[in-house]
Amino acid sequence: MSEVNAAPKNARPNVGDVVIDVQHLTKKFDGRAVVRDLSMQVKRGTIYGFLGPNGSGKTTTIRMLCGLLTPDEGTGTCLGYDIRTQTDKIKTQVGYMTQRFSLYQDLSVRENLEFIGRIYGLENPKAAARAAIKRLGLSGREQQLAGELSGGWKQRLALGACTLPSPQLLLLDEPTAGVDPKARREFWNEIHALAADGLTVLVSTHYMDEAERCHEIAYIAYGELLVHGTVEHVIAASHLTTYVVSAGAGVLNALSQDLTGKPGVDMVAPFGTSLHVSGRDAVALEAGIAPYRRRADLDWKKAEPSLEDVFIDLMSRAQDNFK
Amino acid sequence: MSHIIPSEAPRRRRGNGFWRKTWAVLIKEFIQLQRDRVSFGMIVMIPLMQLLLFGYAINTTPRNLPTAVLLQERSDVGRSILAALANTGYFRVTELPSTEAELDRLLASGKVLFGVEIPANFERSLRRGEVPSMLVIADATDPVAAGSALGALNRVVQTALVHDYAIPDAGAPAFEIRTHARYNPAGKTELNIVPGLVGTILTMTMLIFTALSVTREIERGTMENLLAMPITPIEIMLGKIFPYVVVGFVQAAMIIGVGILLFNVPVLGSLFVLAGLSTLFIATNLSIGYTFSTVAQNQLQAMQMSIMFFLPNILLSGFMFPFAGMPVWAQWVGEMLPLTHYLRIVRSIMLKGATLSDLHCDAAAMAGLMLVAMTIAVSRFRRTLD
Numbered sequence: 020m021s022e023v024n025a026a027p028k029n030a031r032p033n034v035g036d037v038v039i040d041v042q043h044l045t046k047k048f049d050g051r052a053v054v055r056d057l058s059m060q061v062k063r064g065t066i067y068g069f070l071g072p073n074g075s076g077k078t079t080t081i082r083m084l085c086g087l088l089t090p091d092e093g094t095g096t097c098l099g100y101d102i103r104t105q106t107d108k109i110k111t112q113v114g115y116m117t118q119r120f121s122l123y124q125d126l127s128v129r130e131n132l133e134f135i136g137r138i139y140g141l142e143n144p145k146a147a148a149r150a151a152i153k154r155l156g157l158s159g160r161e162q163q164l165a166g167e168l169s170g171g172w173k174q175r176l177a178l179g180a181c182t183l184p185s186p187q188l189l190l191l192d193e194p195t196a197g198v199d200p201k202a203r204r205e206f207w208n209e210i211h212a213l214a215a216d217g218l219t220v221l222v223s224t225h226y227m228d229e230a231e232r233c234h235e236i237a238y239i240a241y242g243e244l245l246v247h248g249t250v251e252h253v254i255a256a257s258h259l260t261t262y263v264v265s266a267g268a269g270v271l272n273a274l275s276q277d278l279t280g281k282p283g284v285d286m287v288a289p290f291g292t293s294l295h296v297s298g299r300d301a302v303a304l305e306a307g308i309a310p311y312r313r314r315a316d317l318d319w320k321k322a323e324p325s326l327e328d329v330f331i332d333l334m335s336r337a338q339d340n341f342k
Numbered sequence: 343m344s345h346i347i348p349s350e351a352p353r354r355r356r357g358n359g360f361w362r363k364t365w366a367v368l369i370k371e372f373i374q375l376q377r378d379r380v381s382f383g384m385i386v387m388i389p390l391m392q393l394l395l396f397g398y399a400i401n402t403t404p405r406n407l408p409t410a411v412l413l414q415e416r417s418d419v420g421r422s423i424l425a426a427l428a429n430t431g432y433f434r435v436t437e438l439p440s441t442e443a444e445l446d447r448l449l450a451s452g453k454v455l456f457g458v459e460i461p462a463n464f465e466r467s468l469r470r471g472e473v474p475s476m477l478v479i480a481d482a483t484d485p486v487a488a489g490s491a492l493g494a495l496n497r498v499v500q501t502a503l504v505h506d507y508a509i510p511d512a513g514a515p516a517f518e519i520r521t522h523a524r525y526n527p528a529g530k531t532e533l534n535i536v537p538g539l540v541g542t543i544l545t546m547t548m549l550i551f552t553a554l555s556v557t558r559e560i561e562r563g564t565m566e567n568l569l570a571m572p573i574t575p576i577e578i579m580l581g582k583i584f585p586y587v588v589v590g591f592v593q594a595a596m597i598i599g600v601g602i603l604l605f606n607v608p609v610l611g612s613l614f615v616l617a618g619l620s621t622l623f624i625a626t627n628l629s630i631g632y633t634f635s636t637v638a639q640n641q642l643q644a645m646q647m648s649i650m651f652f653l654p655n656i657l658l659s660g661f662m663f664p665f666a667g668m669p670v671w672a673q674w675v676g677e678m679l680p681l682t683h684y685l686r687i688v689r690s691i692m693l694k695g696a697t698l699s700d701l702h703c704d705a706a707a708m709a710g711l712m713l714v715a716m717t718i719a720v721s722r723f724r725r726t727l728d
């Protein structure tokens with residue numbers, strides 16, 4: 020597809036290597052900065068995962084990228100077009116899947132798709148809608164009202180809707196929230212197939228397993244982008260040391276309360292029948308947990324921190340900074 | 343993280359707690375009402391507006407009605423009669439046409455409600471004791487408006503000649519006033535009301551159709567999707583208005599059809615012109631409704647704005663009460679309302695057989711209002727979610 024291709028500024032958007040390139044974006048609502056000094060680059064053909072707790076500014080950032088919100092500070096381009104002044108151009112090339120289902124509930128599947136086809140000026144909206152219905156596996160449901168579809172089908176329809184005009188960039192805002200595991204898996208297979216065709220995908224999510232399916236991830240908390248890179252890079256950069264403790268059910272809860280707040284222990288998180296105990300300073304952590312390691316009813320193992328451990332740690336650190 | 347559930351559970355009161363729960367809902371409703379500033383404003387504005395309009399602007403025995411006087415001779419007696427007309431308080435001479443054709447046109451276009459004609463040689467006939475007659479033509483499309491004024495004409499005969507112009511006092515009235523009710527000689531109120539209803543019904547239905555269109559998209563969350571697509575505010579507006587123009591047209595045809603069939607309302611003028619100007623009126627109201635929709639925060643507000651707009655339309659347009667009888671300020675407000683112009687148009691075409699050239703002012707006013715509404719709507723339309 021599009022290999023290295025040193026593009027001049029404001030070149031046609033389908034050359035060039037970097038699809039999203041924004042610097043120092045800040046967005047305030049009622050004087051409160053919801054996104055602060057955010058810079059990011061996304062290369063063509065990558066699946067870029069956007070992670071962060073609720074209210075951290077993911078949706079706001081995505082909206083700034085597609086021209087639905089105007090940044091208060093900062094500049095940038097999306098598909099080579101200025102996100103402040105050329106939003107009309109951006110909109111023709113971007114497929115945006117909103118966090119909340121936002122197709123017309125009182126239109127049928129087919130009517131929704133045809134509507135979108137007409138707005139984007141497809142030559143034959145009816146045929147395009149028919150093809151999309153087939154591709155999405157929605158055959159037999161095309162007459163059903165969109166509002167009556169179940170969560171998984173709604174999500175498929177929404178994905179079909181935003182890919183219908185064959186955009187260059189997909190912005191997917193928590194596309195798999197509330198969707199069952201099988202549908203999620205199919206959804207991700209779809210995303211990878213699209214990316215292999217050269218489509219760039221920015222996807223926000225809460226699910227760690229989904230983060231691991233992205234080429235690159237970025238973590239945002241309290242409006243600030245804290246870390247970005249490949250999953251391996253993000254885990255390595257966290258400098259976390261993690262121990263996994265296994266024990267009987269009754270014991271773990273008490274242990275968790277004991278360990279929380281001990282010097283060197285920055286984080287204690289239950290995972291089923293085990294407990295993840297992590298610290299930023301390996302030496303301090305060893306010292307902190309030493310008395311417990313001798314207990315016979317506990318089984319301690321040193322482990323690689325999970326992405327979730329890293330994110331929870333990042334968040335609590337950001338929280339400390341924020342206060 | 344782990345302290346969501348309190349360690350010590352709060353105690354609950356005993357009993358069913360009917361009033362307590364009612365109280366809880368009541369408090370919630372009050373808080374929500376307070377938050378919704380516009381609704382709160384409406385609670386004050388709607389009754390106040392109704393009271394003021396009913397109290398000050400509406401006059402069921404209208405005075406100072408616009409009158410055109412055609413003087414075929416210039417004489418002191420003529421002037422004295424005009425003064426007596428004005429003294430009744432019902433007539434206000436606004437036009438002095440010089441030909442009968444001009445007088446007819448003034449009546450047909452609705453510029454004046456009365457035409458007074460004092461024939462040539464009037465004074466000479468008086469002096470000879472011949473009891474000459476003058477003609478008063480009333481536009482009786484609105485029988486209520488014309489009625490009381492015509493009733494006051496007797497007084498004119500008695501008071502006009504109190505000053506002595508050396509006219510022989512024969513004991514009997516010195517001259518005679520012939521009245522002629524034009525357009526609705528039988529004084530049937532339904533002839534006036536049915537065309538008025540066409541406009542009123544259209545106003546209400548058209549406003550509601552579009553007033554909800556943008557707020558509905560916002561409330562259902564579909565606006566975010568729509569705004570993310572390559573479409574301009576003008577395209578959205580026209581796309582939302584056009585279907586209802588067709589709906590409104592069908593509705594107008596239905597009301598007029600029923601009026602003709604059941605109430606025997608005539609259509610003296612051209613149906614084609616009526617259809618064209620009705621379409622313009624429909625589009626104007628749709629644009630105004632759409633404008634509300636772009637200004638309102640939610641559907642309730644949009645509905646309330648429509649009602650706020652509908653009230654003066656009913657009260658100040660000449661639908662319920664004679665337009666000419668309203669104070670000047672109220673007439674100015676009335677001129678800003680599309681229904682005022684449409685009522686003139688629809689009544690003139692149906693009852694007077696008026697043509698487009700009689701009505702071009704009202705048509706232009708409606709078109710102007712439509713453009714103003716559309717301009718506001720497009721400029722108010724928020725293209726982002728900021």
Ligand SMILES: Nc1ncnc2c1ncn2[C@@H]1O[C@H](COP(=O)(O)OP(=O)(O)O)[C@@H](O)[C@H]1O
Nearest residue numbers: 048053071072073074075076077078079080727
């Ligand atoms: N239109 C808005 N007006 C005011 N505050 C907003 C608006 N949109 C978002 N916010 C606030 O901005 C913060 C970030 O929101 P959002 O971008 O939706 O976060 P996320 O998508 O990561 O959950 C939240 O605290 C939210 O309340």
Ligand SMILES: [Mg+2]
Nearest residue numbers: 077078118192
């Ligand atoms: Mg969000």
